[in-house]
Amino acid sequence: MSRVAVLKGGRSLERQVSLASGARVEDALERLGHEVVGIDVGGDLFTALHDCAPDVAFIAMHGPGGEDGTVQELLEVLGIPYTGSGVSASARCADKVLAKHALRDAGLPTPDWVAFTDTAFRDLGAGQALDAIEQRLDFPLVVKPVGQGSAIGIKFARSAQEVPAAILAAFSYDPKVMIERFVAGRELAAGVLSGRAGGAQALPIVEAIARDRDFYDFTARYDIGRTRFACPADLDAALAARVQEVALAAYELLGCYGFARVDMILAADGPQILELNTIPGLTGTSTLPQAADAAGIDFDELVGRTVELALTRARSTV
Ligand SMILES: Nc1ncnc2c1ncn2[C@@H]1O[C@H](COP(=O)(O)OP(=O)(O)O)[C@@H](O)[C@H]1O
Ligand SMILES: [Mg+2]
Known part of the structure; x- marks a missing residue:
């Protein structure tokens, strides 16, 4: 059995989800017989890790700081094995635009988009290109x-008048903003797990179904009770296999590891990838654990296997 530091919380806007994911992971690790040290990640992370000297760190963080390679890099410096994707895959997936470039270059389907930084917008007059962007992508x-x-x-813009405010709102969260073509269709999430013996497996597909069918009100998904999840999604076998194939190809292309x-x-012509989450939610209502469960992998096994994979990677890179 190992001493496992569970990194959770942090300063991202997804702090609360991370605390819930972390608490659930801690319970599972305890049931598995590990020694568990929970760390609410803050300015003293380095000291906390140094003091507890874990055999492995389980990163249960979401969003900037925890999911984007930052914490992963620190753990590399400290020589502590950690769960999930490495620095490069974490950084590429956390930047939706870098991930989309990789997907498009590899011929994997992702909606057309344009991205620019606040510097381009403020100092280079990118705002004047908005007309052309809107024409290329269409409302x-x-x-x-x-x-x-x-x-x-995230904001939907139905007309040109709505674009500037949506861009300004997005810039308040990030110096890089993207404008993406809206894709109408069913909302799917495909979990992927690395295998103990190498290779990766796509889990049964989950569909998020909004109770009130307003296309534009996607926030419904995040209000409890306004979305239900179908797992496995009601798809014919060939389509489900195609969706899994695309998810697996994206996972491997971006070099993801663990989960x-x-x-x-x-969409009508097949799946379009929006993004990859290298540390998906692990709460009681999150979709990856549901999908794993549908594949016969219960939460404790999911957590145990993720820790084992972290130790395996560390051994193979020594
Ligand atoms: N191009 C798009 N077309 C239709 N809906 C979208 C599009 N992009 C995002 N959405 C909606 O917004 C949600 C969140 O977008 P996503 O790109 O997954 O970002 P994140 O989950 O990181 O906030 C999606 O699950 C979907 O409901
Ligand atoms: Mg998403």
Whole structure:
């Protein structure tokens, strides 16, 4: 058995979800017989890790700081094995635009988009290109901060008048903003797990179904009771296999490890990848644990296997 530091909380806007994920992971690790040290991540992380000298760190953090390679890099410096994707995959997936470039270059489906930084907008007059951008992508458009999660800062623009305010709102979360083509369709999440013997497996697909069917009010998904999840999603076998194939290809392309959740919209012509979450929610209502469960992997096994994979990677890179 190992001494496992569970890193949770942190300063991102997804702090509360992370605390819930972390608490649930701690319970599972205790049931598995590990010695568990919970760390609410803050300015004293280095000291806390040094004092507890864990065999492995379970990173149960979401959003900037925890999911984007920052904490991963610190753990590398300290020589502490950690769960989930490495620094490079974490950084690339946390930046939705870098991930989308990689997907598009590899021929994997992702909605067309344009991205720019606040510097381009303020100092280089990128605002004047808005007309051209709007024409290329067509309405409705989705405006998002590049590095956030949990739908934070995302706005839909139905017309040109709504774009500037949506962009300004997104800039308040991130110096990089993207404008993406809106894709109508069913909302799917595909979990992927690395295998103990190498290779990765796509889990059964989960569909998020909003109770009131307002396309634009996607925040419904995050209000308890306004969304229900179908797991496995009601898809015919060939389509489900195609969605899993796309998710697995994206996971491998970006070099993810341990686990990840690929968010997609199922459009009329097939799945379109929105993003990859390298540390998906692990709370009682999160979709990755539900999907693992549907594949016969209960939460304790999911957590145990994720820790084992972290130790395996550390051994193979020594
Ligand atoms: N291009 C798009 N077309 C339609 N809906 C979108 C699009 N982009 C985002 N959404 C909606 O917003 C939600 C969050 O977007 P996503 O890119 O997954 O960012 P995050 O989950 O990191 O906030 C999606 O699950 C979907 O409901
Ligand atoms: Mg998402």
